[in-house]
Amino acid sequence: MQDFIVIGGGMAGTSAAARLADLGSVTLLEMEDALGYHSSGRSAALFEENYGHGPTIDLNRASAAYLRDGGYLSPRGLMLVGTKDDAEGFARDVDELQMATLELDEARAMIPILNPDTVGFAAVSGAAEDIDTDRMLQDFAKTLRAAGGQIVTKTPVTAITRSASGWEVTAGGQTYQARKLVNAAGAWADQVAALAGVKTIGLQPKRRSMARLPAPGGHDVSGWPMMIGVGETWYAKPDAGKLLVSPADTDPVDPHDAYADDMVLAEGLARYEEMVTEPVTRVESNFAGLRSFVADGTLVLGPDPEQPDFIWCAAQGGYGIMTAPSASQLIADLTAGRTPVLDASAVAALSPARLR
Incomplete structure (x- = not known):
């Protein structure tokens, strides 16, 4: 027993x-x-x-010392980007995530593929870290x-x-x-x-799809912050010299060994592409996980x-x-x-x- x-x-x-x-x-x-x-x-x-x-957030903060003392964290940063029509949502996300706003040239110095014709707002948090x-x-x-x-x-x-x-x-x-x-x-x-x-x-499981892309434009993405769209409609994160891009989907599904939905993934990649100058020419792999909520x-x-x-x-x-x-x-x-x-x-x- x-x-x-x-x-x-x-x-x-x-x-x-x-x-x-x-x-x-x-x-x-x-x-x-x-x-x-x-x-x-x-x-x-x-x-x-x-x-x-x-x-x-209480749990996050209570975990911080364990993660840092254990050496599980490394610098990453988080950049929020929005179109010129995203002013209200951008302001809300900046407030919730306690971010600092950036001029577009400052943002492009950090992530050079940001599209100056479509990105209207940018903000950054240096506190975000990889686990x-x-x-x-x-x-x-x-x-x-x-x-x-x-x-x-x-x-x-x-x-x-x-x-x-x-x-x-x-x-x-x-x-x-x-x-x-x-x-x-x-x-x-x-x-x-x-x-x-x-x-x-x-409990309701919800699918989250991901695509792994080659480094856009041959850039070294290792020092880039993670990018996130206003309202978390997509995100992109450097990973082992590649870029992981997600449509941030939350589609309800039954428990199963999850796989990406091709149409949902394509729509998310299109939202990402709108904000950058480098088109998506190849998806190396894709996968999905389940995030479960009450x-x-x-x-x-x-x-x-x-x-x-x-x-x-x-x-x-x-x-x-x-x-x-x-x-x-x-x-x-x-x-x-x-x-x-x-x-x-x-x-x-x-x-x-x-x-x-």
Whole structure:
């Protein structure tokens, strides 16, 4: 009998399992061949403290020290660009993201492919940083293993039942037992809850498509900031000498191994092309991930109010990587009965109890 079974080996589940390993024995179950296969491995991986709203920003800020002290961050920057017709939306985004406005020649000095005929506004935040997602995920996995935790991959969960002392989980033809169950199954979190007989939270996965382009015009893009359109209608981020461009789509879909929608991707690339002087002549590859939300767009973290030995670590949306250090710490603190670092109002806003 284990103390904890964690279902889901993305960043959320792996970080939660690592934190809980200080409190007892942990088995992490992942249905794919490796950790971080789905959304965690398909993230833009940018840390911007002011990205999100309310308790999400609280989580971002609470994660900052862990990310910096661990050496997971490196300089990137974020540039907001808009057309001459985007004045209202541009002003709103500048205020929300606490950015500094730029003259067009200043913006083009940073990103020389910006089109002076279409870009009417630009602003920048130097605080945005890249996150070394893979190293952070592997470090959490190492922490879990060092504490005696078990990671079992290629193990899809097929049944969950109550036992006299907690939970029995059937996965990969084996039965696992634990006193507490952590649901970190990403887009499948409501399906896991239904298997366990726990009331679902109305989780909705939404597709996010990406295209990988050659460096435009042969430029060295390594020092460019990430670009984002007003209202987050597209973004482009340097990545290993290439450029990742996304239409920032949020189309509702069922949980699945996501793939990019060709038409949606083409429309997003057209929005990007409008703002630059270099046309898209070749897409080297494309992929997609799922960002999962509940109705209020805020993460769901903590014990279920009706079945407190069923712990939610779900609805990360687009914030799961940057919030993982603080979200996993909150899960461990609530489980251990410790006072969380976050204030009580933020904890309540993240609790699954708000959805009942």
